[in-house]
Amino acid sequence: MAMYAALLRGINVSGHRRVPMAALRTLLTELGHGDVRTYLQSGNAVFSSPSDDEERLAAELERAIDKRFGFSVPCLVRDGAYLAAVAAACPFPAAELEGRQLHVTYFGQPVDAERFDRIEAADHLPEEFRLGDRALYLYTPDGLGRSRLADALSRPSLAPGVIATSRNWNTVLKLVEMTAPARPADHGADA
Known part of the structure; x- marks a missing residue:
């Protein structure tokens, strides 16, 4: 299962x-x-x-x-x-960031990278995004609530008809943990 x-x-x-x-x-x-x-x-x-x-x-x-x-x-x-593969492929230094600074948007299907070419990355620095496998990674140093890049990326015209939902990095990691295969019990000697 x-x-x-x-x-x-x-x-x-x-x-x-x-x-x-x-x-x-x-x-x-x-x-x-x-x-x-x-x-x-x-x-x-x-x-x-x-x-x-x-x-x-x-x-x-x-x-x-x-x-x-x-x-x-x-x-x-x-x-x-x-989920584990998406977390492992993160192009940003996740271990060095707070969970509120990094987000993953999961897409219901692959999204053409060319759709995102109209977003001027330089206009949004230091915020950045990268595309992955049916996922978009978003780095927002000041959090998502103040992110102009997040607003630009959420426009329906970028991925019309595609289901998309975002999670912060803490949730991404928790879901990886919760869906990980169960590890066999350690039967070592602890006397």
């Missing part, structure tokens, strides 16, 4: 589109998933499933949320290996 993270976009923001995490855990369990856990209130859940079809898992979760809560929530589902 593979471990997955479900990344829900735009829930529990300013009291809108409320999805309580306990209800999300129940919903994932009712869908037949195991090892269900949530992280924070912003739409992060992990679960195990024998399926290897991330698109199908995401579509099932989207339909179940719409039926249960009465509103649509775009969802991305990614396996633990992908």
Whole structure:
């Protein structure tokens, strides 16, 4: 069974589109998933499933949320290996930065790098971004709340019709940890 993270976009923001995490855990369990856990209130859940079809898992979760809560929530589902690979490929010195300074935007599909050519990188320094595998890495030294580059990158015209959801680096690492394969117990002698 593979471990997955479900990344829900735009829930529990300013009291809108409320999805309580306990209800999300129940919903994932009712869908037949195991090892269900949530992280924070912003739409992060992990679960195990024998399926290897991330698109199908995401579509099932989207339909179940719409039926249960009465509103649509775009969802991305990614396996633990992908999440670990995205974290390992970070082009910025993550270990030297605060979690609020580094973000990953996960895309529902590959995004053409040429779409981002119209953003003048020099106009946004010291903020920077780099594209990865269905992901965008964003470095914002003063945090996301004041980032002009984040505003420019969030324009729908850059990736029309593509689901995208962002997580700060602390959440990225926590999701990697939560979806990592279980390590065998240490059976060494501790007498």
